[in-house]
Amino acid sequence: MGVKLNISATEAEVLDNLAGFFIKAGNEAIADHGRFSVSLSGGSSPKKLYELLASPAYKDQPDWSKVDFFFGDERNVKHTDKDSNYLMAKTAMFDALHIDGKQVFPVDTSYSPAGAAKAYADTINGYFEGKPVVFDLVLLGLGDNSHTASLFPHTPILHDDTVSVKEVWLEDQQVYRISMTAPMINAAKHIAFLVYGEGKAIAVHHVLEDAADIEEYPAQLIRKDGGVQWFLDTAAASKLENK
Numbered sequence: 001m002g003v004k005l006n007i008s009a010t011e012a013e014v015l016d017n018l019a020g021f022f023i024k025a026g027n028e029a030i031a032d033h034g035r036f037s038v039s040l041s042g043g044s045s046p047k048k049l050y051e052l053l054a055s056p057a058y059k060d061q062p063d064w065s066k067v068d069f070f071f072g073d074e075r076n077v078k079h080t081d082k083d084s085n086y087l088m089a090k091t092a093m094f095d096a097l098h099i100d101g102k103q104v105f106p107v108d109t110s111y112s113p114a115g116a117a118k119a120y121a122d123t124i125n126g127y128f129e130g131k132p133v134v135f136d137l138v139l140l141g142l143g144d145n146s147h148t149a150s151l152f153p154h155t156p157i158l159h160d161d162t163v164s165v166k167e168v169w170l171e172d173q174q175v176y177r178i179s180m181t182a183p184m185i186n187a188a189k190h191i192a193f194l195v196y197g198e199g200k201a202i203a204v205h206h207v208l209e210d211a212a213d214i215e216e217y218p219a220q221l222i223r224k225d226g227g228v229q230w231f232l233d234t235a236a237a238s239k240l241e242n243k
Protein backbone atom coordinates (compact mmCIF):
# COMPACT_ATOMS: atom_id res chain seq x y z
CA MET A 1 0.00 0.00 0.00
CA GLY A 2 3.02 2.30 0.30
CA VAL A 3 2.52 3.08 3.97
CA LYS A 4 4.89 5.36 5.86
CA LEU A 5 4.49 4.95 9.60
CA ASN A 6 5.33 7.84 11.92
CA ILE A 7 4.79 6.52 15.45
CA SER A 8 5.23 8.82 18.44
CA ALA A 9 5.12 8.10 22.15
CA THR A 10 2.45 10.63 23.03
CA GLU A 11 -0.54 12.35 21.49
CA ALA A 12 1.27 15.68 21.81
CA GLU A 13 4.22 14.35 19.79
CA VAL A 14 1.93 12.97 17.08
CA LEU A 15 0.27 16.35 16.73
CA ASP A 16 3.62 18.12 16.68
CA ASN A 17 5.01 15.77 14.01
CA LEU A 18 1.97 16.16 11.79
CA ALA A 19 1.98 19.94 12.25
CA GLY A 20 5.61 19.88 11.08
CA PHE A 21 4.65 17.76 8.04
CA PHE A 22 1.76 20.13 7.23
CA ILE A 23 3.99 23.19 7.47
CA LYS A 24 6.75 21.63 5.34
CA ALA A 25 4.25 20.54 2.66
CA GLY A 26 2.71 24.01 2.73
CA ASN A 27 5.98 25.88 2.39
CA GLU A 28 7.10 23.56 -0.44
CA ALA A 29 3.82 23.97 -2.35
CA ILE A 30 3.92 27.76 -2.03
CA ALA A 31 7.56 27.82 -3.20
CA ASP A 32 6.69 25.53 -6.12
CA HIS A 33 3.41 26.94 -7.45
CA GLY A 34 2.45 29.88 -5.29
CA ARG A 35 -0.39 28.35 -3.25
CA PHE A 36 -1.07 25.43 -0.92
CA SER A 37 -4.35 23.54 -1.37
CA VAL A 38 -5.22 21.42 1.64
CA SER A 39 -8.24 19.25 2.30
CA LEU A 40 -9.07 19.06 6.00
CA SER A 41 -10.52 16.12 7.88
CA GLY A 42 -13.32 16.38 10.40
CA GLY A 43 -14.57 14.41 13.34
CA SER A 44 -13.08 14.30 16.80
CA SER A 45 -9.34 13.91 16.14
CA PRO A 46 -8.08 16.93 14.16
CA LYS A 47 -9.30 19.84 16.33
CA LYS A 48 -6.14 19.82 18.43
CA LEU A 49 -4.01 19.80 15.27
CA TYR A 50 -5.81 22.86 13.92
CA GLU A 51 -5.43 24.66 17.26
CA LEU A 52 -1.74 23.85 17.27
CA LEU A 53 -1.25 25.13 13.71
CA ALA A 54 -3.03 28.35 14.68
CA SER A 55 -0.87 28.84 17.74
CA PRO A 56 1.17 32.05 17.31
CA ALA A 57 4.17 30.39 18.94
CA TYR A 58 4.35 27.74 16.24
CA LYS A 59 7.50 28.00 14.14
CA ASP A 60 8.02 28.32 10.34
CA GLN A 61 4.36 28.87 9.58
CA PRO A 62 3.48 29.16 5.89
CA ASP A 63 2.16 32.41 4.49
CA TRP A 64 -1.44 31.70 5.49
CA SER A 65 -2.76 34.11 2.85
CA LYS A 66 -1.56 31.53 0.28
CA VAL A 67 -3.31 28.53 1.80
CA ASP A 68 -6.67 27.34 0.40
CA PHE A 69 -8.81 25.09 2.61
CA PHE A 70 -11.20 22.36 1.47
CA PHE A 71 -13.00 19.54 3.30
CA GLY A 72 -12.69 15.85 2.53
CA ASP A 73 -16.13 15.28 3.94
CA GLU A 74 -18.95 17.07 5.70
CA ARG A 75 -21.99 16.29 7.79
CA ASN A 76 -25.27 17.24 6.15
CA VAL A 77 -25.88 20.02 8.65
CA LYS A 78 -25.85 23.82 8.67
CA HIS A 79 -22.51 25.56 9.04
CA THR A 80 -23.63 26.75 12.47
CA ASP A 81 -24.30 23.20 13.71
CA LYS A 82 -21.95 21.79 16.35
CA ASP A 83 -21.36 18.73 14.12
CA SER A 84 -20.20 20.80 11.14
CA ASN A 85 -16.61 20.07 10.10
CA TYR A 86 -16.45 23.59 8.69
CA LEU A 87 -17.48 25.13 12.04
CA MET A 88 -14.88 23.06 13.88
CA ALA A 89 -12.07 24.20 11.56
CA LYS A 90 -13.31 27.79 11.67
CA THR A 91 -13.30 27.98 15.45
CA ALA A 92 -10.08 25.98 15.88
CA MET A 93 -8.02 27.60 13.14
CA PHE A 94 -9.52 30.02 10.59
CA ASP A 95 -10.64 32.61 13.13
CA ALA A 96 -7.36 32.62 15.04
CA LEU A 97 -5.34 32.94 11.82
CA HIS A 98 -7.72 35.54 10.32
CA ILE A 99 -8.09 33.42 7.19
CA ASP A 100 -9.91 35.34 4.44
CA GLY A 101 -13.25 33.73 3.56
CA LYS A 102 -12.10 33.56 -0.08
CA GLN A 103 -9.53 30.93 0.94
CA VAL A 104 -12.10 28.63 2.53
CA PHE A 105 -14.20 26.27 0.41
CA PRO A 106 -16.86 24.62 2.60
CA VAL A 107 -19.45 22.15 1.35
CA ASP A 108 -22.67 24.12 0.75
CA THR A 109 -25.11 22.10 2.81
CA SER A 110 -28.05 24.36 1.96
CA TYR A 111 -28.59 22.10 -1.07
CA SER A 112 -29.99 18.56 -1.00
CA PRO A 113 -27.22 16.03 -0.18
CA ALA A 114 -26.86 15.10 -3.86
CA GLY A 115 -26.96 18.78 -4.84
CA ALA A 116 -24.34 19.66 -2.24
CA ALA A 117 -22.07 16.90 -3.52
CA LYS A 118 -22.47 18.05 -7.13
CA ALA A 119 -21.93 21.71 -6.20
CA TYR A 120 -18.79 20.82 -4.24
CA ALA A 121 -17.37 18.79 -7.12
CA ASP A 122 -18.02 21.82 -9.36
CA THR A 123 -16.32 24.12 -6.83
CA ILE A 124 -13.27 21.88 -6.71
CA ASN A 125 -13.07 21.49 -10.50
CA GLY A 126 -13.41 25.26 -10.83
CA TYR A 127 -10.59 25.83 -8.37
CA PHE A 128 -8.34 23.55 -10.41
CA GLU A 129 -9.51 25.32 -13.58
CA GLY A 130 -10.56 22.11 -15.34
CA LYS A 131 -7.11 20.55 -14.90
CA PRO A 132 -6.66 17.32 -12.91
CA VAL A 133 -7.68 17.69 -9.27
CA VAL A 134 -4.48 17.33 -7.26
CA PHE A 135 -4.61 18.66 -3.72
CA ASP A 136 -1.22 19.40 -2.22
CA LEU A 137 -2.26 17.68 0.99
CA VAL A 138 -5.28 15.65 2.12
CA LEU A 139 -5.60 15.14 5.86
CA LEU A 140 -7.61 12.14 7.02
CA GLY A 141 -8.79 10.51 10.22
CA LEU A 142 -9.83 6.94 10.89
CA GLY A 143 -13.10 5.90 12.50
CA ASP A 144 -13.34 2.97 14.89
CA ASN A 145 -15.18 1.15 12.09
CA SER A 146 -12.29 1.77 9.65
CA HIS A 147 -14.01 4.56 7.72
CA THR A 148 -12.08 7.56 6.53
CA ALA A 149 -13.48 10.82 5.16
CA SER A 150 -17.08 9.56 4.77
CA LEU A 151 -16.11 6.36 3.02
CA PHE A 152 -18.17 4.15 5.33
CA PRO A 153 -18.34 0.35 5.32
CA HIS A 154 -20.84 -1.13 2.85
CA THR A 155 -21.77 2.14 1.11
CA PRO A 156 -21.92 2.62 -2.69
CA ILE A 157 -19.26 5.36 -2.69
CA LEU A 158 -16.66 2.64 -2.03
CA HIS A 159 -17.12 1.50 -5.63
CA ASP A 160 -17.12 4.96 -7.18
CA ASP A 161 -14.09 5.19 -9.43
CA THR A 162 -14.62 8.81 -10.45
CA VAL A 163 -12.63 11.79 -9.17
CA SER A 164 -15.64 13.35 -7.55
CA VAL A 165 -17.75 14.15 -4.49
CA LYS A 166 -20.80 12.09 -3.53
CA GLU A 167 -23.54 11.93 -0.95
CA VAL A 168 -23.38 8.99 1.46
CA TRP A 169 -26.44 7.65 3.28
CA LEU A 170 -25.66 6.12 6.68
CA GLU A 171 -28.46 3.69 7.36
CA ASP A 172 -27.63 3.11 11.02
CA GLN A 173 -27.53 6.84 11.82
CA GLN A 174 -30.28 7.81 9.32
CA VAL A 175 -28.20 10.75 8.10
CA TYR A 176 -26.41 11.84 4.97
CA ARG A 177 -22.81 12.91 4.69
CA ILE A 178 -20.98 14.36 1.68
CA SER A 179 -17.55 12.98 0.81
CA MET A 180 -14.74 13.10 -1.69
CA THR A 181 -14.38 9.78 -3.48
CA ALA A 182 -11.29 7.65 -2.93
CA PRO A 183 -9.90 8.49 -6.41
CA MET A 184 -10.09 12.23 -5.62
CA ILE A 185 -8.24 11.69 -2.35
CA ASN A 186 -5.69 9.34 -3.90
CA ALA A 187 -4.78 11.90 -6.55
CA ALA A 188 -3.32 14.23 -3.89
CA LYS A 189 0.39 14.97 -3.73
CA HIS A 190 0.50 14.11 -0.03
CA ILE A 191 -1.97 12.15 2.11
CA ALA A 192 -1.64 12.06 5.88
CA PHE A 193 -3.71 10.16 8.45
CA LEU A 194 -3.90 11.42 12.02
CA VAL A 195 -4.85 8.62 14.41
CA TYR A 196 -4.32 8.53 18.14
CA GLY A 197 -5.70 6.72 21.15
CA GLU A 198 -6.20 3.09 22.08
CA GLY A 199 -9.74 3.11 20.72
CA LYS A 200 -8.35 3.21 17.17
CA ALA A 201 -5.81 0.38 17.56
CA ILE A 202 -7.96 -2.42 16.14
CA ALA A 203 -9.06 -0.33 13.16
CA VAL A 204 -5.43 0.60 12.43
CA HIS A 205 -4.52 -3.10 12.46
CA HIS A 206 -7.44 -4.03 10.18
CA VAL A 207 -6.66 -1.30 7.66
CA LEU A 208 -2.91 -1.76 7.52
CA GLU A 209 -2.40 -5.46 8.16
CA ASP A 210 -5.58 -7.43 7.41
CA ALA A 211 -6.30 -8.93 3.99
CA ALA A 212 -7.88 -6.50 1.54
CA ASP A 213 -11.58 -6.02 2.29
CA ILE A 214 -12.71 -2.54 1.35
CA GLU A 215 -16.33 -3.20 2.35
CA GLU A 216 -15.28 -3.77 5.94
CA TYR A 217 -12.17 -1.56 6.03
CA PRO A 218 -12.77 1.33 3.62
CA ALA A 219 -9.60 3.20 4.59
CA GLN A 220 -7.75 0.46 2.67
CA LEU A 221 -8.90 2.33 -0.45
CA ILE A 222 -6.45 5.11 0.31
CA ARG A 223 -3.19 4.30 -1.36
CA LYS A 224 -0.47 6.05 -3.28
CA ASP A 225 2.63 4.86 -5.04
CA GLY A 226 4.61 7.56 -3.27
CA GLY A 227 3.28 6.46 0.10
CA VAL A 228 0.54 7.45 2.51
CA GLN A 229 1.78 8.96 5.75
CA TRP A 230 0.26 7.57 8.96
CA PHE A 231 0.84 9.68 12.09
CA LEU A 232 0.06 7.45 15.08
CA ASP A 233 0.71 7.36 18.78
CA THR A 234 1.92 4.14 20.39
CA ALA A 235 -1.60 3.43 21.68
CA ALA A 236 -3.13 3.55 18.19
CA ALA A 237 -0.20 1.50 16.83
CA SER A 238 -0.32 -1.06 19.66
CA LYS A 239 -2.03 -3.82 17.63
CA LEU A 240 0.31 -3.53 14.63
CA GLU A 241 2.49 -6.57 14.17
CA ASN A 242 4.98 -4.83 11.86
CA LYS A 243 6.20 -1.43 12.99
Ligand SMILES: O=C1O[C@H](COP(=O)(O)O)[C@@H](O)[C@H](O)[C@H]1O
Pocket: 040, 041, 042, 043, 044, 045, 046, 072, 073, 074, 139, 140, 141, 142, 143, 144, 147, 148, 149, 150
Ligand atom coordinates in the same frame (compact mmCIF):
# COMPACT_ATOMS: atom_id res chain seq x y z
O1 LIG B 1 -11.21 11.42 7.89
C1 LIG B 1 -12.11 11.48 8.69
O2 LIG B 1 -12.18 10.57 9.72
C2 LIG B 1 -13.15 10.72 10.71
C3 LIG B 1 -13.10 9.68 11.76
O3 LIG B 1 -12.48 10.33 12.75
P1 LIG B 1 -12.92 10.45 14.24
O4 LIG B 1 -11.79 11.15 14.86
O5 LIG B 1 -14.18 11.25 14.31
O6 LIG B 1 -13.13 9.05 14.71
C4 LIG B 1 -14.42 11.09 10.07
O7 LIG B 1 -15.60 10.86 10.73
C5 LIG B 1 -14.21 12.47 9.56
O8 LIG B 1 -15.36 13.13 9.18
C6 LIG B 1 -13.23 12.41 8.47
O9 LIG B 1 -12.91 13.63 7.93
